[in-house]
Amino acid sequence: MLKKTAIEKISQLAAVLMEKGTLLAPVKEVAGHNFAEINDPQKVDLNFYNTIISPKGAFFPPKEDFIKYKIGKTITEAEQIKVDSKPVFLFGVRPCDVKSFSIMDIHFNAAGIIDPYWSQRRKATTIFGYAYDLNQPVDAADFYNSLGIYAADPEGSDIFMVKKDKDLLLKGITPKGEELLAQLNTLVDAGKDDEKYYEETLKKGKEYKTRFLCIDQDVIAKKLEAVFNNNDFWTKVSSACLSCGACTFVCPNCYCFDICDDTIFGKGTRRRVWDACMFTDFTLEASGHNPRTQVYQRLRQKINHKYSYHVKKYGVISCVGCGRCTRSCPVNIDIYSIVEEALKL
Amino acid sequence: MDFEPKILGIACNWCTYTGADLAGTTRLQYPQNVRVVRVMCSSRINPSFIFRALQLGADGVLVGGCHPGDCHYNTGNLYARRRLATTKKILEFAGIEPGRFRVEWISASEGNRFAEVVEEFTTQVKNLGPQTKLKIQE
């Protein structure tokens, strides 16, 4: 089933989705677009390349409250915070980002320990994938092709969307998506030429070239292991690194977090917040010892985690080549170039 | 009901705290909105204390120290003057009413000055109404 709507009427679609549940969609901010919970359907803005921050926050929010507690005289009362089971519509996710969810699933949802927060949110969410606009130039930072992802891959989406001139075509991919699509009465059925356009776009997506490097996950995993002690290399590639968390916070695949208690007036919340392996105190131990005091050690950890440890542990690279880290890096460190350099060693 | 502001006072041990004691010894009457934290010197006051106090819901913050030149530690309050003046400018540019933060030099013998300042400041903060901007909403 292929449906369509005029892009200028996108707010109508948004309004319908908002009635059914929570809508997360790109909105324009000063610096660019980001996913946000929509309160005003007019705010939904599909005129974007990709968001600054990845949509991972839909399942793994920057701040997830677990428990609310009250420190009492004899007993501390605690109450678990339940994830809202209301349907969520994650609208306008680029194919590389859709792919990132399945990689994160392994960690949060499949590797023996089920993270209830991630898994419940995943279940409640319908993903509206959205092909890149093939008429726009590729951003120089992107390299998702190198990871086998293409600009118009519907895989992983429940509904996949393609922009056709002034229209938006929506295709149900999964039964969940099909079902929802059928209920969205602001949409109209797409015509034959739309069908054709949709199919062609998927094909043309393969031709829409980002930077490309032949990355065999086992080769790179071994390579990085082999060059682990090549301090010259790591020092050189990290010499500009500021050790901030920009890259990891915008990354769709970084999942490290910290758990902290925030208490005021004896009442508090235990929550998890995003953490970054690039932070100095990320590995700081209670004893005061810190195994990764140097910038190069931290950057090496980040690259290795994504391209080596993750491969060994979960059988897949923890990177989708969305280019966000490169774009957000205050000093333009480019993970692609580092991998490229490493492979040459 | 009238709004009764909660005001955090931070007083240096040697001058303002002693001055506040003197106000009591001489049985001066003043509003009870100010709750005083004693520190050894006004220079002990970390600017973040002020930000934190406002986050904790203080409607105003009153800092008291020795008169410049009379600091028990010679020059502590001269540093405090610069550091707290800067704090005030920061609050102001952030859009916090400048009237919510005040620094006063009150010596150990100025019990009446302490009472006066508390009276004045309480009225001033009362007129500004509850401080909601920085207060952490539970």
Next chain:
Amino acid sequence: MSRIGVFVCHCGLNIAKTVRVSELAEFAATLPDVVVARDYKFMCSTPGQEMIQRDIKEYKLDRVIVTACSPLMHEKTFRKVIENAGLNQYLLTIVNIREQLSWVTHDIEEGTAKAKALLNGAVYRARLLAPLTSRVIDVNPDVLVVGGGIAGIQAALELANTGTKVYLVEKNSTIGGHMAQFDKTFPTLDCSACILTPKMDAVLQHKNIQMLTYSEVTEVKGYVGNFDITIKQKARYVDHNKCNACLACTEKCPGKGVSEWDEGLVKRKAIYIPFPQAVPQKPVIDRESCTYFIKGKCKLCQKVCEQKAIDFEQQETFSTVKVGAVIVATGYDLMDTKPLVQYGYGQYPGVYHSLEVERLFNSAGPTGGKVTLRDGKEPQSIALLHCIGSRDKNYCEHCSRVCCMYSLKFAHLFKEKTSADVYQFYIDMRAAGKGYEEFYNRLIEEDVKFIRGKGARVTDSEEEPGRLIVEAEDTLTSKFLRVPVDMVVLCPAIVPRADSKDLARLFNLSTDKQGFFMERHPKLAPLATMTEGVFIAGVCQSPKDIPDTVAQAYGAAAEALTIVVKDKMELDATTAMVNPASCCGCQNCVRVCPYSAPSFNVDKRVSEINEALCKGCGLCASVCPTSAIIARHFTNEQVLAEMEGLMEF
């Protein structure tokens, strides 16, 4: 988890009147970590103290909160209490609900509510308190006394007699102070010199006293038990080691200076001793009036000096003394009455101030003890004007305390030495001292005319040139009076020494509104100051008569002794320390510390604090961007927690 005991004091009705104390204790019992909460009539009394100690044992308390009067009042008392029960003294928190609460409100609702908030703050803070170990330091057994007036002399002698080494610093070239200027003392009329000069001599002779005349304190370093005090010896231009006090020099000297000792009534030589009984009996040269220093030649004194003691090249020198305690007894100045033009001082020669009159009576004074006016004539009528500048909101609010009595003394002496009519213009006659009222009664009988009314103005007389008219309102008859007299004696306000601010700064003393040095507590610590180890005695604390001054001198000596008799003492443990793991090496602490306690370890790239130098102000902790500096007992966590507790309710 802490085990906190809360002890709420009623302080009789002082607190209980405006704070519902039992409700406060009940409230305390509901707070987390509070295992026992009680209220009691007088927590500082023996039963109160024992209650706390019993509960510490019975409830295994590890924190104690006493909700009572100001910590400045009884923190030390209760620290002792918990320490004797086996708890570290720094685990005590005092909540001030008296001075800063019950005494400043009439509203019991308001009082109780605020008391709860304050107590809650204390509970938050108490949880984070840490036991601290007091530093034990060696105590220097010597004492410095600043000021060689009667207070300083008495204190120095008392201390010296116990075997304590005393340094007595005096700004002038002789000790003796104002008392040495007086002729008689009230109310007994005994001769001032007769009772003072033996003491001055005793100072000179005492082997335990090192007298440093013509000297000033210029720098104070260190702290109680270990002060390092720099003393400037002004250039005397006479080598006192060589001088044999023959005073031949003073006879030959052609220089003429104004005699400060005689309050400017006469001239003295450029090389001089201030008065014949001066101690030491050795002269100094006043540069300002010395012919050699003015014109470059003379040196007559040098020629006549057989001891070759004159040294025109002498420079001021600085020496450092190490002492364990200091007594400041720097006395007073008279207020300068020239700006009070209505009294005509400096304008009419017949107007005198009280110290000038003291000199007129003195047989060693400018007139040899004869009461004559500046023109040499004996006055036929004399007016004594009380409260010039004192008890006056425009100038000094305080009462100078001794003027009534010395005016009576003057009146008596005038009657004795002249046949003049004597008028007393007073606001109130204050004669609250042993024998004072009796002395007043005696004077009434001596035909002194008492006019209850403050002298308002002194003018010259148009009818009788040379005479003065004193204008006043007699408040008993409500009549406006104009009294013609030959001589007017002003009793100016007693004010702090002109340089007392500098001294206050040197010793870190607080001053009151008038500028007198502040005592630590007006009742319970009248001689101690906010600076540990520095005591005050005499008029530098507030105006008082000789008996009170001497009593304070004894007291201050005893206070100083309590410190220096011990060879070790405990210092407050509330110093700062550096957590090297958090230090970012910015050196802010090094830049700001007034005591140079922090220093930068170049090898480790972190700051370190010398706790012996730290006075615990906490400045370093607030300028430390990484919170690496822990201001013990006032740590960031403790202050933040207290703030949180205070703001909760």
Next chain:
Amino acid sequence: MTDFKKIEENLKKEAKRLLESGEVTVVLAYGKGFDEKHPMPFAAKSVADVDNIVFNEYCNYNMARYLVRYPQGTKIAIAVKAADSRAVIQLIQEEKIKKENLVLLGIPVIGMKNPKTDEVIDSKTTCGMHNPVLYDVLLGEEVHGQKIVSPYDVLAEYEAMDKDARWQFWKDQFDKCIRCYACRKACPMCYCDPCFIDQNKPKWADKAPQSPGNIMYHLTRFHHLAGRCIDCGECSRACPVDIPLYLFHKKVAKECEEMFNQVSGMSIEDKPVLVNFRVEDSDKILE
């Protein structure tokens, strides 16, 4: 206009000379990034590295940020534009580095651009000066005759706001903060390790990226940088969500300048204003 190519040549020439002669062991400059618009901070440690050096209008980086990373005593040459040289001066004032270990390669420049927006940053987000305040070698001709624009002009709009509007403005800005700390890491003056915000004892603020913690972090950071910020604007350019931190820093700098009559990073003889005082400071500053 600035001849960027010329400066690049001179920079390479000097770097080569300094490394060859052994005068320095590191040259902190700018290197090639993944494309021309994205150059990177670059540490040249050998003559071979010099080829990688570039200079163009996107080389905004304040290389002073990297100085404290090297062990004390390391001989370093550093490329400095106007604000960068002020950062070096400020670091010398704070005794983090020593002048004797540095060779300052001064770059007078106009027309530096923000690669994200392509707008010229000169006086808007940076201090508005064109010539380095301190240098040993000048790599181009000093810029003169430019219209003098106060770096504080951009504040007018915000100063004119009513306090509630200004609060709303900043609250919205700080609410965006994701606590990646790129601002502090890009700042040449933020050399603290650990930063106060990372501490648990005392815990100054929540770690979660939400309003109270964000505000505490930023306000305190403004105070820590008061009288020290040299207005290079790196914090704002580093921010992935474009919080205009430079505005606040400029305002604090302006206030400090008015109160203490000293501009940060202008003289190595100065002492940072907030760890200093003058007896004659006026109580008026507290009003």
